[in-house]
Amino acid sequence: MQHDEEPLSGGNVSEGVVRVGDTVRRPAGPWTPAVHALLAHLHSVGFDAAPRPLGIDDQGREILTFLPGQVVWPDRFSLLEPAHRLAHVARMIRDFHDAVQDFAAPPDARWQTLIPPDSSEIIAHHDLAPWNLVVGDGTPWAFIDWDAAGPGSRLWDLAYAVHGFIPLSAHPDWQRHDAAERLRVFVDAYGLDETARRELVPLLGRRTRSMHDFLRDQAAQGMRPWARLWAEGHGDAWRSDADYIELREDQWVRALLAG
Incomplete structure (x- = not known):
């Protein structure tokens, strides 16, 4: 047929x-x-x-x-407003990281490495974000767009996800007064211990800034679609978000380590 x-x-x-x-x-x-x-x-x-x-x-x-449903970003982001749904996404990410822990990549594996990884602890997704989360009515939620998967670490992957799902944004339309509380919900649901929480905080800004640097470098070479995204101001948005995150590191630490 x-x-x-x-x-x-x-x-x-x-x-x-x-x-x-x-x-x-x-x-x-x-x-x-x-x-x-x-x-x-x-x-x-x-x-x-x-x-x-x-x-x-x-x-x-x-x-x-084909996974039925629609991506969350931007029109359905309100689905992640309740804390239990935000926690569900974090548990999905933890389940993925646990599931991939024993994956043995083919010996001739070639990965599309867009941004140099911080380590090769696992094969990470590298784009766990609302624009890659599909939700449907009565169907399980799922992550799509795995083409950028490759070596990385749990915390590097998680830092990127935190930026998008909280979100940690400087943009007035997306900046959250409850960002610290949502960060705590997300990390609690993922299940990080105290040591990993302390390691995560400086990665939040670094991982966000790496997106600005990637777009800048790709635009300088005229690479599509990154040059278009840079021209549309996406680089400025990532840089502003990185500044916002880094200026509030003490706030994130307090939220994650509160008793």
């Missing part, structure tokens, strides 16, 4: 992404076999909050299961 192709929008790198029936077709790259091995492993150990890999189609595109 033939299915029409339905272009899928959303996110910053969605060119060429289409839905075909109950599948998603995306341009493949040298990293695709490693990413598919990762996704297959996650499902084999019971982590279902990710698409399942189905191979490569006759046009050379990767095939993934």
Whole structure:
């Protein structure tokens, strides 16, 4: 049975992404076999909050299961207002990190490393954010866009997620008066001990600033779509958020270490 192709929008790198029936077709790259091995492993150990890999189609595109629902950012971000839903996202991330702990990457694995990792503790997602969280009515929540997965650490991945899901933003439309409280809810639900909480705080600003630096460097080389995002002011937004986070490190420490 033939299915029409339905272009899928959303996110910053969605060119060429289409839905075909109950599948998603995306341009493949040298990293695709490693990413598919990762996704297959996650499902084999019971982590279902990710698409399942189905191979490569006759046009050379990767095939993934279609996950029904909509991304949270920006129109459905209010779904994360209740503390229990924010905590649910943090537990999803913890479940992923635990599930990937025993993943043995293929010996010839090639990863799409956009930003140099802080370590190779695990294979991290590197883009755990509201724009990659799919929610549906009566369907499990899931993370999409695994193309940037690669070596990293739990805390590096978590620091990026904190920025987006709290959010820790300098923008007046997104800045939260309860950011410290939401940070505590998120980290409590993930389950960090005191040592890891202290290590996380300086990473919040560093990880956010790394996005500014990445966009700046890619724009200087004219690389798409990053040059467009830089021209649209995304770099300034990441830099402002990093400044906002770093100026309040004492506040984050107090929130995370309060008895």
